[in-house]
Amino acid sequence: MRWISNFPPPSKTFTERTMARDIQLIRILGEETYNKISNSKVLLVGAGGIGCELLKDLLLMGYGEIHVADLDTIDLSNLNRQFLFRQKDIKKSKANTAVAAVALFKGNTRLEPHHGNIMDVSQFPLSWFRQFDIIFNALDNLEARVYVNRMALFINKPLIESGTTGLKDSAEEFIDSVVEKIFVEDIVRLAKIDTLWKTRQKPIPLNYELYSKKLKELPTSIISDDQKIWTTEENLFVLIDSLKRLQARYKSEGVLDFDKDDKDTLDFVVAAANLRSFIFGIETKSEFEIKQIAGNIIPAVATTNAIFAGFSSLQSLNVFSDDPVGNSRLIYDSEYINKFVTQCPPLPGNSNCKACGIQRGIITVPSLDIQLGEIHKQLLKKFGYSDDVSIVVGNNRLIYDYDFEDNLISSLKDLTIGSGSIFFVSDSDDDLQDIELYLEVAPQETDITLTDITIKKKPLKKKESKEEVTIQDDQMEEIFDEDEILLIDEPAEKRPLEIEQEETYSKRKKSTI
Amino acid sequence: MVNLTKGEIALYDRQIRLWGFEAQHRIRSSHILVINFSCVGAEIVKNLVLGGLGFLTIIDSGKILEQDLSGNFFFDVSLLGCSKLDSTVKERIQELNPRVDIVTDTCTWAEKSQAWFNRFDIIICTEFDATQIESISRTSRSLNIPLYVVNTHGLYGMIFVDLIDHSSHLRLAKNRIRRKPGRSNSVREIVHVEEKTENDVEYEDCLIQNYYTSFDRILxxxxxxxxxxxxxxxxxxxxxxxxxxxxxxxxxxxxxxxxxxxxxxxxxxxxxxxxxxxxxxxxxxxxxxxxxxxxxxFGCEFQPVAAILAGCLSQDVINMLSKRENPINNLLIFNGKKAEMPIYTI
Incomplete structure (x- = not known):
């Protein structure tokens, strides 16, 4: 075998040039798949670590058109892996910058950036998602992931999901137990409740007088030493100092939110957390470490992103194969010594799953002046539900059930329901399956239309055994919860119904822990 | 405390949280050679430069062909016919991380003297055939330099590793039966086991020794x-x-x-x-x-495959430098059609 190293004659036409450029792609994929890819339009949600990698891979695979959506802006700590961004790009839109950065090697691919939140229905209505052949998720948060997954299910488009995560586990309990700022009185009170300390170490209130005397001797430079595990007095020093800084800012800026990159708020949280840990006999941590916990920072590196973006783009080839689902794989990082990744075929749907255990459809209305009663009537007629259904909008806003018919005469507009709202209809008799309906407004229509689907019967559930929680445990839990939940912000105005519903929800959640 | 500047800590924040300050310091002190700026070579370069490597030398005597435009994101149509390591290309690599000391060399690697290779801590070869691996492996073995080789053929590829012998720390969940020092198999040995506790989690810190076979002896x-x-x-x-x-x-x-x-x-x-x-x-x-x-x-370069294999290789290089985890010993095989990546010891 000998390869000839002369250059091919200078090619002239556009097609010839493309062919010379893509000759390897054609050999690997075959002409048919290659053509399909170059005629495909795909959506990439997220231009972060995996997103940057995916964008590069998809471009060099020859995808015809790629839209990139991201609401985020660039931060210094992104630059160790989000290789399309530079120091000069900090604070700029990720989507716009990424698209501009790849212009150099983009070949014939058409690119379009979208700076915005993918969950914003006015910017990205369901109809917008319809234009794509494949959707790639490269997101860093669960909420948006779940949302895009739902959109893909509504319109039946292939979705390829990817994500990396580092050390997230130990974080949550710790942060819950720390965000509390009274270190003496409350502790004394708590320490008095003997039942609490049967199995736990009793807290020791902070000897404030003793420590406060030492504070003057401390150098202010301690505040910037974020790798040192501060002593108790150093923590107290930082706490008081950060409180002073926050107080001064409060006068001009008003209410301040915690931000891991806002040094004043971070100092406060670190010092308060450590003091609280000290009281409760929990190991104290450096500011560097607590920033990770409080800021929910997930360690991230270029290599993991590159590997999984590579797999994600490779998996997209299955979409063009004879058996897209059968050929697809779930791929995970492996801990075994004899393989780098583990993989398995896609899992069958779970009837209890919020995403795949329910049916989905689209409801189209001519205008938002339509009354809820009209929709209710159509739902029963079309899908065969009995009268006893409940309708929830969005995450948990109940607008109709058997005992709550007040809204039937209200228009969608009055109920502040609009295009992009999602109805969740469930059968209170547990006879038929639940359905999720995406609302679209189509002024050209005259009637309400619903997707043609037959609602399946609900599979029979086994009777769940009652939770065995002793009263004592319950009480203890509540005492703890009281302290810990206080800091969660409640929206100022709430309908009585919603509160009731949320309360039952949170109670159920607690008892299953 | 190892001396990393404030700027470095801020930039590498997300990865220091994964592998620690000491590993980051080791990465910064290392000099790596990458032979052939191929599709997979470019991916490795990107990963190592982003990771904060101290010194990087890339050598390639080739010219940019049209086919390379779909396989290397550092190239664009205006560079057709130029050297693969043209000054523009070097600038683009450098832009990824101004802190890395980068040298590009357009000579033929085979003509380099033994003394030239001696400056490197690791040698990474891409798209090498058996004769070339034998040749570089003679050099790397005689100079006691760890060697990585990665080849791709469309949807398929492999990584061969020869770290000669290498020790690393492995953090393992505590077992019911305590792990004991001793030979696990002919290429791996537990040298030392220490029980440790961090954040109330007990684990065993195992010092592992890996022994490698040189390329000419694997068959x-x-x-x-x-x-x-x-x-x-x-x-x-x-x-x-x-x-x-x-x-x-x-x-x-x-x-x-x-x-x-x-x-x-x-x-x-x-x-x-x-x-x-x-x-x-x-x-x-x-x-x-x-x-x-x-x-x-055969010989076709494909971006996603290059990204995956380069990612695995770079990860292994970083683990190797930071003396963590079990390194690949000694052959990783990639089948992109089945999305499988077994590691064999041959």
Whole structure:
């Protein structure tokens, strides 16, 4: 075998040039798949670590058109892996910058950036998602992931999901137990409740007088030493100092939110957390470490992103194969010594799953002046539900059930329901399956239309055994919860119904822990 | 505390949280050589530069062909016919991280003296054939330098590793039975076990020693039978292994126009059979489809595959430098059609 190293004659036409450029792609994929890819339009949600990698891979695979959506802006700590961004790009839109950065090697691919939140229905209505052949998720948060997954299910488009995560586990309990700022009185009170300390170490209130005397001797430079595990007095020093800084800012800026990159708020949280840990006999941590916990920072590196973006783009080839689902794989990082990744075929749907255990459809209305009663009537007629259904909008806003018919005469507009709202209809008799309906407004229509689907019967559930929680445990839990939940912000105005519903929800959640 | 500047800590924040300050410091003090700025080579360069490597030398005497425009994101159409390591290309690499000391060399690596190689802590070769690996491996072995080789053929690829011998720390969840020092197999040994507690979690810190076989000896006394002790297990090995090792016998087509590269299924079969004989895998069912695929895709570079293999290799290099985890010992095989990545010890 000998390869000839002369250059091919200078090619002239556009097609010839493309062919010379893509000759390897054609050999690997075959002409048919290659053509399909170059005629495909795909959506990439997220231009972060995996997103940057995916964008590069998809471009060099020859995808015809790629839209990139991201609401985020660039931060210094992104630059160790989000290789399309530079120091000069900090604070700029990720989507716009990424698209501009790849212009150099983009070949014939058409690119379009979208700076915005993918969950914003006015910017990205369901109809917008319809234009794509494949959707790639490269997101860093669960909420948006779940949302895009739902959109893909509504319109039946292939979705390829990817994500990396580092050390997230130990974080949550710790942060819950720390965000509390009274270190003496409350502790004394708590320490008095003997039942609490049967199995736990009793807290020791902070000897404030003793420590406060030492504070003057401390150098202010301690505040910037974020790798040192501060002593108790150093923590107290930082706490008081950060409180002073926050107080001064409060006068001009008003209410301040915690931000891991806002040094004043971070100092406060670190010092308060450590003091609280000290009281409760929990190991104290450096500011560097607590920033990770409080800021929910997930360690991230270029290599993991590159590997999984590579797999994600490779998996997209299955979409063009004879058996897209059968050929697809779930791929995970492996801990075994004899393989780098583990993989398995896609899992069958779970009837209890919020995403795949329910049916989905689209409801189209001519205008938002339509009354809820009209929709209710159509739902029963079309899908065969009995009268006893409940309708929830969005995450948990109940607008109709058997005992709550007040809204039937209200228009969608009055109920502040609009295009992009999602109805969740469930059968209170547990006879038929639940359905999720995406609302679209189509002024050209005259009637309400619903997707043609037959609602399946609900599979029979086994009777769940009652939770065995002793009263004592319950009480203890509540005492703890009281302290810990206080800091969660409640929206100022709430309908009585919603509160009731949320309360039952949170109670159920607690008892299953 | 190791001396990393405030700027470095801020930039590398997300990865220091994964592998610690000491590892970051080790990465910054290392000098790595990458031979061939191929598709997979470019990916490795990107990963190492982003990771904060101290010194990087890239050597490639090739020119940019049209086919390279779909396989290397540092190139664009205006650079056609230029050297693969043209000054513009170097600038683009440098932009990824101004802190890395980068040297590009457009000479032929084979003409370099032994003394030239001596400055490197690791040598990484991409798209090498057997003859070339034998040659570089003589150098790396005599200079005691760890060696990585990565090759890709379309949807398929492999990584060969020769770290000579290497010790690393492994953090393992506490076992019911305490792990004891001793030989696990002919290439791996637990040297020391220490019980530790961090954040109330108990674990065992194991010091592991890995021993490697040099490239010229992997087919001489293959170790496969030790890890696949029965015929039944041996026969379950994916034949991609022998097909890709067979490919090594064919001269590399790197830096040649792919249109002039033609490998037939038959000649590949011949080489694969030779490998199968040497590895004692003659009864293995040679998958015709894989043979056909690899023959057609021989020497083709494909971005997602390059990204995956370069990611694995770079991760292993970083682990190796930071003396953490178990390194690849010694052959990773990639089958992109099945999304499988087994690691064999041969």
């Amino acid at each position: 001489e006394k293959p170790k496969l039978k030790e890890f696949f002790p029965t015929m039944k297990k041996l026969n379950k090995i994916d034949s991609t292994l022998i097909v890709l090792l067979g490919c090594l016998k064919i001269p590399t087509s790197y830096n040649y126009p792919i249109g002039t590269v033609q490998v037939t299924k038959l000649e590949l079969l011949e080489f694969a059979n030779e490998i199968a004989r040497k590895l004692g895998l003659t009864s293995l069912d040679l998958n015709d489809l894989i043979l056909q695929d690899v023959a057609r895709q």
